Amino acid sequence: MSLTLFIGNKNYSSSSMRAGVLLRAFEIDVYERFIRFDSFAPGSAFKRQVAEFSPAGSVPFLVDDTVTDASGKPLVIWDTLAIIEYLADRFTDLPIWPKDAALRARARSLCAEMHCGFSALRNHCIMNIGVDLSRQGRILWRDQPALRRDIARIENACEEIMLWSKGPYLAGNFGAIDAFFAPVIMRLKYYDLPVSETLQRYIDIHCAHPAVAEWITSAIDTAEFIDFEEPYRLSTEI
Ligand SMILES: N[C@@H](CCC(=O)N[C@@H](CS)C(=O)NCC(=O)O)C(=O)O
Incomplete structure (x- = not known):
């Protein structure tokens, strides 16, 4: 599985931290790509880079290039809750959630x-x-x-x-x-x-x-x- 996690500035990006820490804690192989925070104005460098992959306009998002969506593009998962649930679905042997x-x-x-x-x-x-x-x-x-x-x-x-x-x-x-x-x-x-x-x-x-x-x-x-x-x-x- 080839996963890439797109994150923002590590000192400020609280949502990026959730996803990044979870992937690291379970030693899941992932490439990390950084998108620098800016004003977040429409058309800003941040928004343009995010838009190449994700329609949600925010980080973090995870790209799984071994799976495609309906238009044949690599699957993109955005929002930390969805990312964590996706990882729990894909890595069922890992105790991401409690067994009980x-x-x-x-x-x-x-x-x-x-x-x-x-x-x-x-x-x-x-x-x-x-x-x-x-x-x-x-x-x-x-x-x-x-x-x-x-x-x-x-x-x-x-x-x-x-x-x-x-x-x-x-x-x-x-x-x-x-x-x-x-x-x-x-x-x-x-x-x-x-x-x-x-x-x-x-x-x-x-x-x-x-x-x-x-x-x-x-x-x-x-x-x-x-x-x-x-x-x-x-x-x-x-
Ligand atoms: N609910 C989202 C929130 C994501 C979010 O707000 N990310 C911030 C960075 S921590 C962002 O990309 N903001 C861009 C903006 O506000 O336009 C999640 O949990 O992933």
């Missing part, structure tokens, strides 16, 4: 919740791997009740599923749900947001996983400064 059906359903619920929820955390704490945003984190924590509610929900979700799975990762072994949580963990870590002891232990073990640790190193090594991703380093207001 009930625990698998809970892991899927949490991934779906993570996929479309936590807007306060997402909006106030743009992922920016390797940057010390602890001062901004302290101010946001003080001023943004919705952010505190998001974090309380994450603590509660992590504690509940780890009690069920017995850890060490969220649903037992490192799997889809951990990959889904990776960008959230980056936000908690680099904004240094206060979390429960259980969540802190999970953050530590999560960041030490080779797939996550490699992504962090690579994100720091390849980091670029893109204005619209940098509200805090460009502003003196917070």
Whole structure:
């Protein structure tokens, strides 16, 4: 199988991180291709490069050139949930989801919740791997009740599923749900947001996983400064 994962800037692209970390965690052979973030304006270099393959206009997307779609082109899978489900379908021997059906359903619920929820955390704490945003984190924590509610929900979700799975990762072994949580963990870590002891232990073990640790190193090594991703380093207001 020849797979290519198209990703954005590793320090900023939270969705790319989910897919990239999952592929690496399961040592699935994949080529990685980078599409540089820009303004995302219609016709921008980013949009033109994405449009060569995917109609969705965003990264990440996965191209499987051993399979064709209805028009005879290599199959393109976009959106992290669809990419992860595709990999779970293709690599049935890999424990991407928990074996137990009930625990698998809970892991899927949490991934779906993570996929479309936590807007306060997402909006106030743009992922920016390797940057010390602890001062901004302290101010946001003080001023943004919705952010505190998001974090309380994450603590509660992590504690509940780890009690069920017995850890060490969220649903037992490192799997889809951990990959889904990776960008959230980056936000908690680099904004240094206060979390429960259980969540802190999970953050530590999560960041030490080779797939996550490699992504962090690579994100720091390849980091670029893109204005619209940098509200805090460009502003003196917070
Ligand atoms: N729901 C999508 C979200 C993908 C997404 O928003 N990707 C961002 C980069 S992290 C992007 O490509 N944005 C381009 C744009 O906003 O035009 C997924 O989970 O893959």
